[in-house]
Amino acid sequence: xxxxxxxxxxxxxxxxxxxxxxxxxxxxxxxxxxxxxxxxxxxxxxxxxxxxxxxxxxxxxxxxxxxxxxxxxxxxxxxxxxxxxxxxxxxxxxxxxxxxxxxxxxxxxxxxxxxxxxxxxxxxxxxxxxxxxxxxxxxxxxxxxxxxxxxxxxxxxxxxxxxxxxxxxxxxxxxxxxxxxxxxxxxxxxxxxxxxxxxxxxxxxxxxxxxxxxxxxxxxxxxxxxxxxxxxxxxxxxxxxxxxxxxxxxxxxxxxxxxxxx
Amino acid sequence: xxxxxxxxxxxxxxxxxxxxxxxxxxxxxxxxxxxxxxxxxxxxxxxxxxxxxxxxxxxxxxxxxxxxxxxxxxxxxxxxxxxxxxxxxxxxxxxxxxxxxxxxxxxxxxxxxxxxxxxxxxxxxxxxxxxxxxxxxxxxxxxxxxxxxxxxxxxxxxxxxxxxxxxxxxxxxxxxxxxxxxxxxxxxxxxxxxxxxxxxxxxxxxxxxxxxxxxxxxxxxxxxxxxxxxxxxxxxxxxxxxxxxxxxxxxxxxxxxxxxxxxxxxxxxxxxxxxxxxxxxxxxxxxxxxxxxxxxxxxxxxxx
Numbered sequence: 001x002x003x004x005x006x007x008x009x010x011x012x013x014x015x016x017x018x019x020x021x022x023x024x025x026x027x028x029x030x031x032x033x034x035x036x037x038x039x040x041x042x043x044x045x046x047x048x049x050x051x052x053x054x055x056x057x058x059x060x061x062x063x064x065x066x067x068x069x070x071x072x073x074x075x076x077x078x079x080x081x082x083x084x085x086x087x088x089x090x091x092x093x094x095x096x097x098x099x100x101x102x103x104x105x106x107x108x109x110x111x112x113x114x115x116x117x118x119x120x121x122x123x124x125x126x127x128x129x130x131x132x133x134x135x136x137x138x139x140x141x142x143x144x145x146x147x148x149x150x151x152x153x154x155x156x157x158x159x160x161x162x163x164x165x166x167x168x169x170x171x172x173x174x175x176x177x178x179x180x181x182x183x184x185x186x187x188x189x190x191x192x193x194x195x196x197x198x199x200x201x202x203x204x205x206x207x208x209x210x211x212x213x214x215x216x217x218x219x220x221x222x223x224x225x226x227x228x229x230x231x232x233x234x235x236x237x238x239x240x241x242x243x244x245x246x247x248x249x250x251x252x253x254x255x256x257x258x259x260x261x262x
Numbered sequence: 263x264x265x266x267x268x269x270x271x272x273x274x275x276x277x278x279x280x281x282x283x284x285x286x287x288x289x290x291x292x293x294x295x296x297x298x299x300x301x302x303x304x305x306x307x308x309x310x311x312x313x314x315x316x317x318x319x320x321x322x323x324x325x326x327x328x329x330x331x332x333x334x335x336x337x338x339x340x341x342x343x344x345x346x347x348x349x350x351x352x353x354x355x356x357x358x359x360x361x362x363x364x365x366x367x368x369x370x371x372x373x374x375x376x377x378x379x380x381x382x383x384x385x386x387x388x389x390x391x392x393x394x395x396x397x398x399x400x401x402x403x404x405x406x407x408x409x410x411x412x413x414x415x416x417x418x419x420x421x422x423x424x425x426x427x428x429x430x431x432x433x434x435x436x437x438x439x440x441x442x443x444x445x446x447x448x449x450x451x452x453x454x455x456x457x458x459x460x461x462x463x464x465x466x467x468x469x470x471x472x473x474x475x476x477x478x479x480x481x482x483x484x485x486x487x488x489x490x491x492x493x494x495x496x497x498x499x500x501x502x503x504x505x506x507x508x509x510x511x512x513x514x515x516x517x518x519x520x521x522x523x524x525x526x527x528x529x530x531x532x533x534x535x536x537x538x539x540x541x542x543x544x545x546x547x548x549x550x551x552x553x554x555x556x557x558x559x560x561x562x563x564x565x566x
Contacts, residue, residue: 060448062444062447062448091452091453092452095447095450095451095452096450098447098448098449098450099449099450101448102448103445103448105441105444105445105448107441109439109441109442109444109445110445111442111445111460111464112464113463113464122449122459123446123449123450123451126451126455126459127449127450127451127455128450171449172448172449175449175450
């Protein structure tokens with residue numbers, strides 16, 4: 001399952017052990033096991049309803065795992081284990097875990113009542129208690145990185161989709177996360193705006209940011225990913241080096257899916 | 263597709279006629295004129311008394327008390343309403359149930375009954391003490407010696423209003439897309455912080471117009487505080503005068519005129535408030551967003 005990519009350091013950034021998620025009778029995840037090393041990029045693909053977004057949301061505990069274990073940088077997510085028993089985690093600690101995990105959503109979810117700068121400094125100031133001047137300085141740096149310095153005072157509604165998503169990425173990076181989750185970051189964008197978002201993500205990958213990306217952009221997967229995971233029906237069907245999986249899929253399901261999206 | 267150079271002639275159609283609208287309007291105007299003539303010539307309306315008391319000092323003082331009652335009870339209702347709405351939506355089952363029971367009682371009993379009850383409050387509880395049970399007392403308020411009908415009046419109205427405002431605020435909060443609280447959660451915000459910083463500010467747009475309605479409605483509901491009994495607001499003062507001069511009809515008309523004038527002023531205010539908030543969404547979005555979109559679609563805008 002684990003791809004032989006970069007040299008693995010001692011603790012993997014993400015370690016999923018037979019992760020299951022069900023909503024009553026509906027089983028969305030049926031035992032997902034994978035490992036992402038620090039600095040690696042893992043791309044999750046699969047048809048809609050395959051559970052890839054749910055898995056991503058489990059990683060920062062937006063969804064509760066119902067069976068199996070999920071670790072980020074060695075910490076068990078969402079629960080505390082004491083003497084072999086799991087305890088529900090107090091909301092304060094769950095929030096603490098999420099601080100270090102950045103998330104980018106399909107529909108950006110920028111705060112419409114705050115400016116671009118206001119969006120970026122919101123969490124550093126109110127969650128991490130960073131001084132406003134320092135937060136602003138960092139925010140301007142990040143805006144520069146995503147190429148939107150001149151939009152600092154604009155409101156999200158005045159930006160295009162691609163610009164909004166780049167601000168959303170900057171907002172997540174402002175918390176200095178050790179892991180970035182991208183949930184179909186380009187699916188809501190017009191085709192000609194997809195590139196600018198992917199460019200920012202490629203740059204992050206080259207800087208060694210650990211990333212988990214749910215996407216349908218196979219070109220991005222081929223170019224950037226260290227691991228490609230194909231999910232269907234709540235399980236991992238196939239995983240491995242993206243170039244190999246894309247060129248020479250082993251399973252019928254993977255072949256059928258790839259023939260439709262490529 | 264080819265574009266025709268010559269534009270087609272502008273349509274000049276014969277407009278539809280609406281004869282029955284005219285008939286209905288004329289009939290209604292005649293009926294109204296007949297009623298006005300009847301009212302003007304009817305002695306029982308007491309128009310001389312109406313003119314005499316329209317700007318009486320007791321009436322204008324009563325109107326001022328009505329406005330004060332409205333403002334205080336709405337302020338109390340708003341503060342309590344926000345707390346109740348947030349409690350109702352919180353993940354805490356204790357808060358949820360407390361809020362539910364509050365709404366159940368205050369929306370489930372008539373406001374008039376509640377006001378009579380608050381009027382009897384000093385009979386039920388002779389004084390209010392704050393302290394350790396069976397131990398020392400830190401705070402003492404004697405309800406018997408205080409003249410508190412005004413306080414009871416606005417507290418009674420405010421507690422009732424809180425229940426209705428809580429539902430309005432809850433609807434406003436629910437109107438904010440789920441992605442907003444999700445994004446806040448993902449950034450490590452607590453539930454309370456996300457509510458205060460992200461959700462409530464956005465809910466205001468939905469909350470404000472119906473709250474304006476409640477404000478106007480409250481102005482009229484203050485006439486019920488006669489149940490406390492408190493009789494120094496507009497309706498009460500009017501009744502006090504009418505009881506002395508035995509002329510209830512002209513004084514009722516005086517009070518109605520004042521209510522109508524104040525309500526009209528509030529309605530104008532509400533109109534502008536609503537226009538301001540609806541403009542906030544539509545106009546700024548289209549103009550600037552279109553401009554931004556046009557820019558973004560220009561080639562060579564891609565960064566990095």
